[in-house]
Amino acid sequence: MGKTRYIYICLLAALAGTASGSYTFTGAQNNQLLTATNWVENVSPVNQHLVFADNGWTSRNMVTTGGAGYLYALSMTVNSNVNSVTTDEFQINGWTATSRVFCYNGVSVDADVSKNVRLSGYWGFNAGVNANPVFQHYGSGILQMQVSQYGLVGTINSVRFKGNNLNKVSVTTFSQNWIGTTILDNVDMAIARPTAGATTNAIGSGLLDLTAGSKLSLTGYAVLGNSEIQIENGTVFDVSGIAGGVFTNATLLQGKGTVVGDIYQTGALRAGPGIGTFTFQGGLAVAETSSVGFELGTGSYDVLANDGGDTLVVAEGSEWKFNGMGAELLNGIPMTVLAGWGSISGSSTNIVLTNFAEGYSLDTSELFTSGVVTVRYSGPPPASQISVADSNSVVICWDGGTNKAYAVQRKTDLLFGTWSNVVEGVISGNGGMVCVTNDTSASQAFYQVVFE
Secondary structure (H helix, E strand, C coil), X not given: CCCCCCEEECCCCCCCCCCCCEEEECCCCCCCCCCHHHCHHHCCCCCEEEEECCCCCCCCCEEEECCCCCEEEEEEEECHHHHHCCCCEEEEEECECCECEEECCEEEECCCCCCEEEEEEEEEEEEEEEECCEEEECCCCCEEEEEXXXXXXXXXXXXXXXXXXXXXXXXXXXXXXXXXXXXXXXXXEEEEECCXXXXXXXXXXXXXXXXXXXXXXXXXXXXXXXXXXXXXXXXXXXXXXXXXXXXXXXXXXXXXXXXXXXXXXXXXXXXXCCCCEEEEECCEEECCCCEXXXXXXXXXXXXXXXXXXXXXXXXXXXXXXXXXXXXXXXXXXXXXXXXXXXXXXXXXXXXXEECCCCCEEEECCCCCCCCEEEEEECCCCCCCEEEEEECCEEEEEEECCCCCEEEEEEECCCCCCCCEECCCCCXXXXXXXXXXXXXXXXXXXXXEEEEC
């Protein structure tokens, strides 16, 4: 690999500039310029689209700001002409904190770029309000994010890393402090930190959303500062290379994709959004501070699954929360919400049920042994109406649920004896009032309606 060579370009640019357009940034024409007035055609690239093109990139493989002024641009494109550099990468560098590279819409790497492209030094987003910059990488090399620090002007709504074939992105930055959503869209991103240090926000501090088959790998002492990590269906979050062998996560972790490696979860945990299966290829330890959530529907339910053989460790005091979603759940059908684990160690009595329809409850006695919960339906309230038709007839009526089966039982002494059915077989509900007449000569009788 050849020695890295630098082009020092000092850009003295103001926020007000020429009208938006495209400006070709060529190595030979723009070498060692001092001010914006020295640019070819006397054009300052303020708020323009910059194209890193041909002319001189064989010997010059880096564009950098100098010690005075910022580079402001709407967007930047790296095309295949940079393939002629003699090293394995082409760099765009912000020289100091007071001479950053500011980019509003993001950076694009064309599909025919075979060299690695490194964004290094001090960068920022000339954001305005609610900006959505995109780092679009379609090349066959690696988009290397080695930014020392990001600065912001305005508000970031989202930052997207977009590829079209799991294109590789590496992040070794120490501070990327945008607060909006970070989206990985069909990219294979690796975040590495070879030495331990203070916690930083490697890719923002808002929601981190893995989409479109993306993969995110953490190695060494890499950390995340995102408020939520969402692993969508078909995506992978790989922490198997983390130093110490266990990744500690203090924020909400949810998804329908796959986590590879051992996790110590101190924040909330659930499948989703929506009912689905969240798969772990490694051990999972749920801390006392964690809340584990499940949604239960009619015929479907959330699952935290293991690919087989690993241990789920449950801390006493951890919350296990089941949302019945107000549905008429299937009575008596076991639901394996913890599936495929080699073993489950520990248990918790902190079980919370929410949004369960009237008459429904949940049996969790096997949750921490076999991973199974079972819905129990106690039926509607007791008979809503009872009357004496004549001296020998009693009429009992109640609200009968559709396709529900009931029995009406009687005994003459509430303290002694056994209950007996007043009608042979079961009584089917029809979604409305169901009535049964019982002929009796007893001086007193007690009745109950039982859901079968």
